[in-house]
Amino acid sequence: MKTIKCNLLIIGAGPAGLAAAIEADRLGIRDILLLERNDELGGILQQCIHDGFGLQRFKEQLSGPAYAQRFIDEIKQSNVEIKLRTMVIELHQDKSCYAINSEDGVLEIHPQAVILAMGCRERTRNQVFILGDRPGGIMTAGTLQRYMNIEGLIPGRKAVILGSGDIGMIMARRMKLEGIEVEGVYEIMPRPGGLQRNVFQCLQDFDIPLHLSTSVKSTHGKYHLEGVTVVAVDENLKQIAGTERFIACDLLVLSVGLIPENELSEMAQIPISTVTKGPVVDNNLMTQVDGIFAAGNVTSVFDLVDYVSASGETAARGAANYIREEKQSATSIDVLAGKNVTSLIPMKYRKNGQALELYFRSKSIIRAASVHIMQQGQEIYKRKFQIVRPEEMIKLQLKADLVAAINPRQAITVEIRENGRVSDE
Amino acid sequence: MNKREFTCISCPLGCHLELTESQGSDLPEVTGNLCQRGIDFAREEFRAPRRVLTTVVSISGSNSLLPVISAGPIPKEKLLACLDYLKRIKVKTPVTAGDVLVENILETQVSIVAAKTVE
Numbered sequence: 001m002k003t004i005k006c007n008l009l010i011i012g013a014g015p016a017g018l019a020a021a022i023e024a025d026r027l028g029i030r031d032i033l034l035l036e037r038n039d040e041l042g043g044i045l046q047q048c049i050h051d052g053f054g055l056q057r058f059k060e061q062l063s064g065p066a067y068a069q070r071f072i073d074e075i076k077q078s079n080v081e082i083k084l085r086t087m088v089i090e091l092h093q094d095k096s097c098y099a100i101n102s103e104d105g106v107l108e109i110h111p112q113a114v115i116l117a118m119g120c121r122e123r124t125r126n127q128v129f130i131l132g133d134r135p136g137g138i139m140t141a142g143t144l145q146r147y148m149n150i151e152g153l154i155p156g157r158k159a160v161i162l163g164s165g166d167i168g169m170i171m172a173r174r175m176k177l178e179g180i181e182v183e184g185v186y187e188i189m190p191r192p193g194g195l196q197r198n199v200f201q202c203l204q205d206f207d208i209p210l211h212l213s214t215s216v217k218s219t220h221g222k223y224h225l226e227g228v229t230v231v232a233v234d235e236n237l238k239q240i241a242g243t244e245r246f247i248a249c250d251l252l253v254l255s256v257g258l259i260p261e262n263e264l265s266e267m268a269q270i271p272i273s274t275v276t277k278g279p280v281v282d283n284n285l286m287t288q289v290d291g292i293f294a295a296g297n298v299t300s301v302f303d304l305v306d307y308v309s310a311s312g313e314t315a316a317r318g319a320a321n322y323i324r325e326e327k328q329s330a331t332s333i334d335v336l337a338g339k340n341v342t343s344l345i346p347m348k349y350r351k352n353g354q355a356l357e358l359y360f361r362s363k364s365i366i367r368a369a370s371v372h373i374m375q376q377g378q379e380i381y382k383r384k385f386q387i388v389r390p391e392e393m394i395k396l397q398l399k400a401d402l403v404a405a406i407n408p409r410q411a412i413t414v415e416i417r418e419n420g421r422v423s424d425e
Numbered sequence: 426m427n428k429r430e431f432t433c434i435s436c437p438l439g440c441h442l443e444l445t446e447s448q449g450s451d452l453p454e455v456t457g458n459l460c461q462r463g464i465d466f467a468r469e470e471f472r473a474p475r476r477v478l479t480t481v482v483s484i485s486g487s488n489s490l491l492p493v494i495s496a497g498p499i500p501k502e503k504l505l506a507c508l509d510y511l512k513r514i515k516v517k518t519p520v521t522a523g524d525v526l527v528e529n530i531l532e533t534q535v536s537i538v539a540a541k542t543v544e
Contacts, residue, residue, distance in 0.1 A: 049492040049540065051477045055436050063479050065492040065541040069522040073542070149481055152490050177480070177508055196439035200432035201476065205501070304437060386459075392437070 001106050006031040006081075007323050009097060009111035011088050011264065014043020015305050016296025017117035018071040019312030020319075024115075025078040027320040032080045033109065035099055037087045041075070042068030043119055044142070045305065047149045050170050056306040067305060091264040093289055113291045113319040116265055116279070117312065120258040120297040125219075128162070128256050132218030137225030141167040141255040145174070154178060156251030160228050161185040162216045166194035168255020173202040175253075182208050183247055186230055188215040188237055193255075193391060216252065217244060225250050258301045268292065275343060276300035282332050282348035283356050284318025285311060293319050300345050300359065303393040307359065314357065321352075333408060338374070338415030340366065343393070351408050356398040360414060362388035368419040371396065375412045380405055388416060427453075431470050435462040442467040474501040480508055482526070484543065485515045492540040493526060499533050507531055518543045 013036035048064030086101040122140040164187040217231040232243035260278040278299040279287040295315035332348040344360040373381040427446040446453040475498030481490035527537040
């Protein structure tokens with residue numbers, strides 16, 4: 001077995017891992033090893049051929065592969081060592097790691113620091129409780145996306161989509177453009193799960209109906225899918241008897257949410273948040289295990305790839321300081337999600353003299369909202385928003401001078417207040 | 426008075442735009458936007474809607490596909506015809522992200538460019 005020692009090990013070469021590797025290299029860290037299980041760099045971006053990526057970072061709307069290409073071009077100029085087709089099979093709390101590929105066999109790796117950048121995976125039918133047969137023709141939106149955009153396959157003639165997440169809506173348009181009939185998008189919640197602009201440009205543009213408060217009850221077909229039964233749900237998401245409707249189709253596409261992929265984190269006994277489903281992290285994106293950092297969708301499912309790549313850079317800076325044993329506060333304080341706030345990143349704050357970036361969601365739609373960051377009843381920061389929605393992640397940056405006012409011994413709380421009426425739109 | 430509603434697709438915020446066309450005024454009025462892009466989008470959407478086109482094209486002598494994007498938005502009614510055209514072309518490698526593959530596709534004044542580098 002080959003043994004490798006390195007300064008920084010990065011697991012996953014999607015936008016978080018690529019950005020982290022480039023930033024760590026730029027900061028002068030040497031012996032960076034980037035492992036990727038796929039046969040190319042870029043992660044899921046390579047199958048996201050639609051546009052809309054990179055408005056914040058590059059001030060233009062790139063497609064997924066083009067966004068990835070910018071980072072790939074850059075990393076090729078760097079000193080980062082890349083291993084493709086390499087699967088990490090074990091990660092331990094002492095940061096030792098085992099990986100496997102067909103060239104090296106099993107690799108034993110001993111890094112100074114690790115950045116987890118494994119991304120997320122899609123929820124499947126097993127997690128949304130659909131009754132009935134288990135025939136072919138039922139797949140997640142991401143699988144369909146890979147079939148159509150990478151493999152060049154057309155896996156059906158008539159599709160039903162369950163869930164109105166962004167990928168589901170984007171695939172509705174993609175199928176329509178490739179000649180697959182899209183009967184409709186069914187959403188169990190009373191409002192769409194993805195961005196309004198995708199309702200507009202992916203569904204309305206192509207006259208694809210969106211059925212809210214409706215779900216798929218069961219699937220039918222012995223070998224291949226022959227149809228699904230949809231059913232209306234009440235305000236408690238309970239199915240309403242008598243509203244069932246059969247739809248003949250040969251493709252059921254699931255766009256029912258994403259979950260951070262943390263098998264390796266769990267193996268290394270890294271504490272996982274029950275809210276974000278990712279590791280509990282501080283403002284350097286270090287997990288509760290010293291020297292192991294987490295970036296991108298493995299931490300929390302981010303809305304924008306620009307947030308993902310930015311988090312990669314934050315983790316790289318944290319890892320660089322850790323490797324150089326630079327001074328930072330040994331103690332951390334809690335960053336708490338207060339009223340109306342959920343999915344807050346980071347959950348811990350360690351004073352490091354740098355600006356503090358916060359990512360979170362509102363629990364409900366609130367008009368004329370204001371975000372307050374409080375410590376012991378004192379307001380450290382306040383910002384107003386015309387409207388906040390659960391499906392749109394909020395990013396705030398507290399400049400270094402504001403951060404200096406934080407007492408390093410008391411928890412801080414982020415809350416959203418309603419200054420106007422609450423709308424259920 | 427002519428009133429129309431749109432969702433802005435210029436950025437993920439997705440502003441809810443309201444456009445009002447009144448007689449005697451050249452440019453329709455737009456409300457609900459948070460920036461200038463919203464005004465521009467609503468006026469164009471009202472006059473002649475355009476969309477960015479993305480798809481994949483074949484690569485000569487390979488089973489891999491090349492993702493492509495239109496360099497700018499294409500008139501909506503020409504999207505399907507452009508897509509059809511792109512289904513029939515084969516691209517030679519090597520190709521670099523940003524390379525123009527089809528210039529002025531179907532007289533739209535918009536080029537189709539590679540979104541990815543393939544060596």
